[in-house]
Amino acid sequence: MADTISFARGAPSLDIVDVEGLKQAAVRAFDSDPGGLTAYGTSVGYLPLRKWIADKHGVAPEQVLVTNGSLQADAFLFDLLVKPDSDVVVERPTYDRTLLGLRNRHGKLHPVTVDDDGIDVEELAGLLAGGLRPVLAHIIPNFQNPAGVTLSVSRRERLLELAREYDFTIFEDDPYLDIRFAGDPLPTMRELDRDDRVVYASSFTKTVCPGLRVGYLVGPAATIAKIAKAATNTYISPSMVAQGIVYQFATSGAIDASIKTVRAALSERVNLLADALRKYLPEARFTVPDGGYFLWVEFPDSVDVSKVAPAAAERGVAVVKGSDFLLEGGEHALRLAYSAVTSDQIDEGVRRLAEAVHAG
Numbered sequence: 001m002a003d004t005i006s007f008a009r010g011a012p013s014l015d016i017v018d019v020e021g022l023k024q025a026a027v028r029a030f031d032s033d034p035g036g037l038t039a040y041g042t043s044v045g046y047l048p049l050r051k052w053i054a055d056k057h058g059v060a061p062e063q064v065l066v067t068n069g070s071l072q073a074d075a076f077l078f079d080l081l082v083k084p085d086s087d088v089v090v091e092r093p094t095y096d097r098t099l100l101g102l103r104n105r106h107g108k109l110h111p112v113t114v115d116d117d118g119i120d121v122e123e124l125a126g127l128l129a130g131g132l133r134p135v136l137a138h139i140i141p142n143f144q145n146p147a148g149v150t151l152s153v154s155r156r157e158r159l160l161e162l163a164r165e166y167d168f169t170i171f172e173d174d175p176y177l178d179i180r181f182a183g184d185p186l187p188t189m190r191e192l193d194r195d196d197r198v199v200y201a202s203s204f205t206k207t208v209c210p211g212l213r214v215g216y217l218v219g220p221a222a223t224i225a226k227i228a229k230a231a232t233n234t235y236i237s238p239s240m241v242a243q244g245i246v247y248q249f250a251t252s253g254a255i256d257a258s259i260k261t262v263r264a265a266l267s268e269r270v271n272l273l274a275d276a277l278r279k280y281l282p283e284a285r286f287t288v289p290d291g292g293y294f295l296w297v298e299f300p301d302s303v304d305v306s307k308v309a310p311a312a313a314e315r316g317v318a319v320v321k322g323s324d325f326l327l328e329g330g331e332h333a334l335r336l337a338y339s340a341v342t343s344d345q346i347d348e349g350v351r352r353l354a355e356a357v358h359a360g
Contacts, residue, residue: 005349007336008318010145010206010293015342016265017209021254022245028252029244037244043231044224045216046243052250053216057190057200062221065228068238070175070203070215074101076227076234077171077199077217081135082107089127089137089168091119093296093325093333095145098138098173110134111327114144116287118151121158134168141189143176143292146325146335150290156189163197172200175215178207178259180291181267196220204246206293206339207259212242263291269338269346270295276350281357293339296322299332303357306331311356317349 029037036046044050045066054061067073074097082088084106090098092111102109110132113120119139139159141151151159163170172189190200196219203215217224231238249255273295274288285298299305305321312319322333341349 004313004316004318005345005352006318006340007338007349007353008320009340010337011210011340012206012262013265013340013342016261018249018254018258018261021249021252021258022209022212025245025248025252025254028248029241032248033244037240039240041237041240043228043235043237045238046240046247049214049243049247049250050216052247053218057218059218060221063224064216064218065224065231066214066216066238066243067231068215068235068242069205069210069213070173070201071097071101072238073201073203073215073217074098074171074173076230077201078102078105078107078136079230080223080226081169083135086136087132087134089124089132089134091139091144091147092327093146093322093330094138095140095173096324099325099327102138107136109327114147114149116149118144118149118155119159121155121162124159125162128162128166133166136169136171137163138171138173139189140173140176142174142186143179143289143294145176145292146294146320146322147296148287148289148292148294150183150186153186156186156192160189160192160195160197164195168197170198172198174200175203175206176292177202179263179266179293181263181270182290190218199223204255207255207262208246208249212246213239214242214246265343266291266293266339268343269341272343272346273336273338273350276347279347280350280354293337295336295338297334297336298322299334299357301332303332305334308334308353308356311359312353315352315356317352317356319353 050064051061054064082105086107088107089110091114112124190198199219320335322330
């Protein structure tokens, strides 16, 4: 349908992307460093941006690697640590691309329940006490994709304790950190880490725009050096043009204004979405997130989302089935992304979704 309303993609709508600011940043980038932007560069990324990220996270530049989007950062870390039949802890539910990347590397996945406070660390502790020895635990701590929940400070600390005790790496996948519109900011696990147990990833997709494809890793220097060698053999270097633009956008202060714009828009949208769900789908269960891009909706067992999704598409609404984010289960859940819809679309979108739910 021409007027499709999409709750499917976790991307900002065009009206909240600072296109003019990006155009100005591109001009400044080429004017200030034409040689750096047009050359191959190095596998660790555009060096000025690498240093800016290092300063943001309070680490040495040698602990940072800038990539073509955070999914490539994920891939590099998975290639380094995950071998066939390696035990890997994932959240239940979790990002579908995470599951795909780990399964493609033939990791043995161990899902651990997510509740309103994030991953259930005591459930994980029980698995570890029972003999599980993972090489990696993949965690999305802030406004988790798809559940929208945030890992509490006490659970972050407990997870670090378990990583020390059982000798595994925590992959802190944190692209939504700056998109908080309620509550107080929490320390990252990387900030709490004293034993180099955490490799941290983020990107500029959610704060600037996805088309630039700029993400990064922060971790122990030795780990970053190993990944940098693999990156050299993969692509020589990532895009210096994209990273140069991000650097100029960030150092000009435009990124702070962009984050403010995105926060304000998404805060309004998630509240409108919650109101519409209460009005049209009162049987639905959900927790309103304190930030991020996603709201997870659970329906009664009588609602089969494998039928709801195509029925919604027929009515001009795109959604993603909960089963896409789990190894098993999720047949009665949906992930709704409120980032790509404008405020005036939300009520109508949920009304159409309710028609699809009740049609079954």
